[in-house]
Amino acid sequence: MNTTDLATYNFAYLDEQTKRMIRRAILKAIAIPGYQVPFASREMPMPYGWGTGGVQVTAAILGPDDVLKVIDQGADDTTNAVSIRAFFQKVANVAVTTKTREATIIQTRHRIPEEKLTAGQTLVYQVPIPEPLRFLEPRETETRKMHALEEYGLMHVKLYEDIAKNGHIATTYAYPVKVEGRYVMDPSPTPKFDNPKMHRSEALQLFGAGREKRIYAVPPYTDVVSLDFEDHPFEIQTFDKPCALCGAKNVYLDEVVLDDRGGRMFVCSDTDHCEDRCANGHRGHLAYNKEAAE
Amino acid sequence: MSLDTLAFAGGFQKPVFEAQAVFRTLMDCMARPGTIGDIAATVTPPRPLTPAAGAVALTLCDHDTSIWLTPALAASALPGWLAFNAGAAIADERQNARFAFIEKGAMLPNFCLFAQGTQEYPDRSTTLVVEIESFEGGRPLALTGPGIRTEEGIAPVGLPDMFPQFWAENRQKFPRGVDLILVAGDRVLCLPRTTIISVKEA
Ligand SMILES: [Zn+2]
Numbered sequence: 412m413n414t415t416d417l418a419t420y421n422f423a424y425l426d427e428q429t430k431r432m433i434r435r436a437i438l439k440a441i442a443i444p445g446y447q448v449p450f451a452s453r454e455m456p457m458p459y460g461w462g463t464g465g466v467q468v469t470a471a472i473l474g475p476d477d478v479l480k481v482i483d484q485g486a487d488d489t490t491n492a493v494s495i496r497a498f499f500q501k502v503a504n505v506a507v508t509t510k511t512r513e514a515t516i517i518q519t520r521h522r523i524p525e526e527k528l529t530a531g532q533t534l535v536y537q538v539p540i541p542e543p544l545r546f547l548e549p550r551e552t553e554t555r556k557m558h559a560l561e562e563y564g565l566m567h568v569k570l571y572e573d574i575a576k577n578g579h580i581a582t583t584y585a586y587p588v589k590v591e592g593r594y595v596m597d598p599s600p601t602p603k604f605d606n607p608k609m610h611r612s613e614a615l616q617l618f619g620a621g622r623e624k625r626i627y628a629v630p631p632y633t634d635v636v637s638l639d640f641e642d643h644p645f646e647i648q649t650f651d652k653p654c655a656l657c658g659a660k661n662v663y664l665d666e667v668v669l670d671d672r673g674g675r676m677f678v679c680s681d682t683d684h685c686e687d688r689c690a691n692g693h694r695g696h697l698a699y700n701k702e703a704a705e
Numbered sequence: 706m707s708l709d710t711l712a713f714a715g716g717f718q719k720p721v722f723e724a725q726a727v728f729r730t731l732m733d734c735m736a737r738p739g740t741i742g743d744i745a746a747t748v749t750p751p752r753p754l755t756p757a758a759g760a761v762a763l764t765l766c767d768h769d770t771s772i773w774l775t776p777a778l779a780a781s782a783l784p785g786w787l788a789f790n791a792g793a794a795i796a797d798e799r800q801n802a803r804f805a806f807i808e809k810g811a812m813l814p815n816f817c818l819f820a821q822g823t824q825e826y827p828d829r830s831t832t833l834v835v836e837i838e839s840f841e842g843g844r845p846l847a848l849t850g851p852g853i854r855t856e857e858g859i860a861p862v863g864l865p866d867m868f869p870q871f872w873a874e875n876r877q878k879f880p881r882g883v884d885l886i887l888v889a890g891d892r893v894l895c896l897p898r899t900t901i902i903s904v905k906e907a
Contacts (some may be wrong), residue, residue, distance in 0.1 A: 439884075471728075559823075559825045582885065
């Protein structure tokens with residue numbers, strides 16, 4: 412993105428009227444957990460696929476005392492995360508960090524940090540498709556009606572078809588949840604591994620979809636339950652081995668190819684979590700080969 | 706100071722940062738009902754509206770949000786102040802208001818008289834900013850619901866006796882219904898429509 416012309420813009424890039432509009436939407440979203448509040452999404456100096464919804468939410472809430480962390484697939488150093496972090500350093504002169512526990516605002520794509528979030532923190536999700544019913548019903552007027560009438564039978568039918576076909580629910584990303592027993596919500600394309608972290612989280616969770624012009628929220632201590640069936644209860648992904656670098660168990664792992672002979676290893680997707688564990692002396696079975704792997 | 710000059714004075718001194726700070730306090734309080742936030746902004750709206758309620762108005766209201774005022778506020782210099790400092794217009798009907806301001810001591814209308822939103826668009830409802838005397842010393846109320854780990858307690862002074870009943874009716878309409886921003890002095894407490902209020906035995 413082009414950051415050379417940004418110096419003349421307002422604090423956090425957005426004009427005050429846009430911030431007010433987004434702030435009003437955020438308050439309504441918090442008051443109606445899981446409900447998608449329409450908002451007048453603005454053009455941002457980056458393409459839609461870059462998380463403009465999350466960027467607008469962050470820009471509307473961010474203040475000079477905040478410490479911002481940006482992750483993409485669990486990593487702070489991908490192009491998307493680096494660009495968004497640089498954008499906010501430029502337009503808001505905000506302090507940034509890669510450490511989960513130091514951040515007051517964490518903007519994310521695809522992951523929830525492994526470390527438990529706390530009451531002072533706000534997690535801002537970048538959402539491509541906010542409507543969990545969209546693949547069942549393309550018309551917005553109809554999906555609105557389904558949410559209004561709490562008509563979620565079709566969603567259960569779709570999940571059950573999965574079971575009939577595969578013997579289990581095949582959906583592993585953007586696995587639908589029900590919020591506070593009322594609205595079915597898309598948790599954004601996080602792995603279903605992260606769904607339990609949303610349930611009664613101490614942190615405030617805000618979701619921004621730029622292209623689709625929707626903001627929604629999960630307040631702290633709010634029930635977030637993954638849809639399932641009595642005979643097929645919801646299960647998260649499990650991994651056979653711990654992280655090859657830090658030895659962490661019960662975390663989400665990414666596969667890394669080591670060589671062209673089929674060698675590979677599984678490592679923490681949350682890079683800050685992995686580095687923190689390594690710094691504290693935890694070792695996985697390939698820990699000393701990290702440089703060789705890279 | 707005449708009424709005319711009053712309308713043009715008393716906005717935020719640093720609009721960008723003060724509005725951000727007030728909003729974050731409101732966001733935290735709306736996300737954690739029962740939490741009391743401080744509003745340290747420097748606005749001076751015409752009486753009888755208090756500075757904290759005025760700061761909420763300038764943080765959230767503009768030409769996209771019509772505002773309902775009580776008869777006393779409507780008769781004060783406030784409409785001109787809101788028009789000049791926020792560009793906001795006054796709503797004739799409670800049903801059409803995005804925000805409503807009720808000063809301390811004024812009669813609190815039943816919440817069902819304000820915009821409730823629709824079942825498809827429950828966000829199209831009124832947010833009421835209500836000034837009260839205090840959050841402590843009154844009848845103890847227990848708060849539960851989203852944003853609250855177990856239970857929060859408040860004891861507001863300055864809400865009508867009927868308040869718990871008004872609120873229960875509001876809660877029953879979920880997802881429709883109004884949200885409340887209570888202001889006492891320079892402190893603020895939010896009650897989103899999800900909060901369940903029960904009267905505690907004293
Ligand atoms: Zn690791």
